Amino acid sequence: MMDTPQRYVPLYEAKMLHQFDHRWATYEADGTIRDSTIAEKGDPTYSVMPQYWVHEEHVVESLERRWSETWLFGWREIGRATDERTMIAPVFPSGAVNNKIQLMLSPDGLLLSAVLNSFVTDFVIRQSVGGTSLSHFIIKQTAVVTRAMIEDATWVADKPVDWVLRRVHELTSTAADIHVDARIGTYEFDAERRALIRSEIDAALFHLYGVNRDDLSYIMDSFSVVRRKDVETHGEYRTKRLILEVYDAMQAAIDSKTTYQSILSPPAGEGARNVAVVVAS
Numbered sequence: 001m002m003d004t005p006q007r008y009v010p011l012y013e014a015k016m017l018h019q020f021d022h023r024w025a026t027y028e029a030d031g032t033i034r035d036s037t038i039a040e041k042g043d044p045t046y047s048v049m050p051q052y053w054v055h056e057e058h059v060v061e062s063l064e065r066r067w068s069e070t071w072l073f074g075w076r077e078i079g080r081a082t083d084e085r086t087m088i089a090p091v092f093p094s095g096a097v098n099n100k101i102q103l104m105l106s107p108d109g110l111l112l113s114a115v116l117n118s119f120v121t122d123f124v125i126r127q128s129v130g131g132t133s134l135s136h137f138i139i140k141q142t143a144v145v146t147r148a149m150i151e152d153a154t155w156v157a158d159k160p161v162d163w164v165l166r167r168v169h170e171l172t173s174t175a176a177d178i179h180v181d182a183r184i185g186t187y188e189f190d191a192e193r194r195a196l197i198r199s200e201i202d203a204a205l206f207h208l209y210g211v212n213r214d215d216l217s218y219i220m221d222s223f224s225v226v227r228r229k230d231v232e233t234h235g236e237y238r239t240k241r242l243i244l245e246v247y248d249a250m251q252a253a254i255d256s257k258t259t260y261q262s263i264l265s266p267p268a269g270e271g272a273r274n275v276a277v278v279v280a281s
Contacts, residue, residue, distance in 0.1 A: 008053035012092055014076040014100035016048055019085065019117040020171035020198075022092035022178055027051045041189040047177045054096035063094070066105055070094050071172075071180050073109035074101050075116065079134040081126040084225040087134065089116040091168075093178045102136065108147055110168045110180060111161065115144050118205040119243070123219045145208045155253045156204055156260050164204070166269035167197045188272040196263055199242035206243070207250055216247060 015033065018024035023036050026048035033051075040046045075089040077100045089104075091113050097103065106112060115121055121144060128138050150160050157163035172180050174189045206216050220240040221227065227237045246263065253260040262268065 007056040009056045009059055009095040010048075010050035010093075011052040011054050011096040011098060012050065012101060013098050014078060014088075016050065017076070017088070017090035017092055017101070019088055019090065020113070020168075020194075022090055022172075023048050023175060024090075038189075038191060041174065044175050044186045044188075046175065052096075059094065059096050063105075069109075069180075071109075071178055072097070072103060073106065073113060074103040075134060075139065076100060077102050077134055078132055079125075079129060080132050081129045082225075084223070084229070085117075085122055086129060087116050087122045087125045089113055091172045091178075091180065102134075102139075110165055110172070111147060111150070112144070113172070114164050114168050114201050115205065118202050119219060119223065120202070120205050120209045120211055120216075123222065126222075145205065149208055153204065153208060155207075155250060155258075158259075163268070164201065166267075167201055170194075170197055170268060170271050184269070185273050190272065193264070193271060195238070195242065197268060199239070199246050200262065200264070200268075202243045203246035203250055206247055207254070213244070213247065213251070216244065220244075 012022075016022075016025045021041075023041055023046065025033050025035050026040075027033050027050060031051065036046070036048060070093065071091055072094050073089070073091050074097070075087060079086040079088065089112070091110065104112065121142070125134070125138065125142055128142070147161060150164060153160040153163075169180060169184050170187045171194060172178065173184055173187050176186060179186070206219075211219065217240070220237070220243065226239055230237045230239050249263075250260045264271075
């Protein structure tokens with residue numbers, strides 16, 4: 001009788017993952033690592049290649065009775081206040097991780113990914129980072145908005161938590177190797193639409209933190225690397241402009257006691273799908 005084939009799963013390293021992007025970088029056959037291209041990310045069947053593989057049974061044993069989802073959430077342990085972004089908290093397929101990815105096994109992981117990857121939370125965390133390590137004690141002491149606080153943001157929707165999660169789903173579920181909710185399928189990786197989705201999340205978080213417009217402008221200007229790259233690519237600080245425009249529209253909704261009208265067309269959660277893709281089980 002033949003032995004049962006042994007299954008191995010990828011070992012994800014921190015440098016392979018980024019905000020809302022589990023296909024940030026991939027290893028080549030010669031052991032070098034490179035960033036994945038936009039064209040590759042546009043292919044829902046594309047998966048990054050790890051340098052190492054781990055027995056699936058070891059991952060199952062480690063997560064047993066602690067986690068039942070097919071995805072994981074955590075943060076990069078290495079982070080500097082001078083980097084493009086200090087906090088990088090990715091959602092990625094279940095697998096093994098090295099010690100530079102700290103896992104956060106929370107039922108609110110998807111919601112937390114929106115909060116922790118926002119510019120305002122990044123700015124808060126930067127005030128606590130003196131070296132290159134985002135240790136547990138820094139993250140545990142970081143002031144973040146709660147689910148209850150998000151639920152009070154009725155100026156964005158009648159169900160604000162769902163409003164956020166629909167955007168996280170679009171940003172995260174872009175390939176066949178990850179499905180944070182099997183019912184929603186796989187969304188196309190549309191860089192322009194993703195920028196709009198993220199501007200809405202960021203603007204909402206600035207409001208939830210109680211940051212006024214002038215302070216928002218100051219905070220965004222402190223991300224000098226983001227500004228430089230935007231100017232090189234778009235000829236302007238586009239990220240800041242988009243967030244400010246959405247922030248203003250949200251403020252108008254708050255002042256008039258109405259509901260913010262999204263800039264997304266079609267609405268979040270209804271973006272183009274890769275319907276032919278069969279989601280991996």
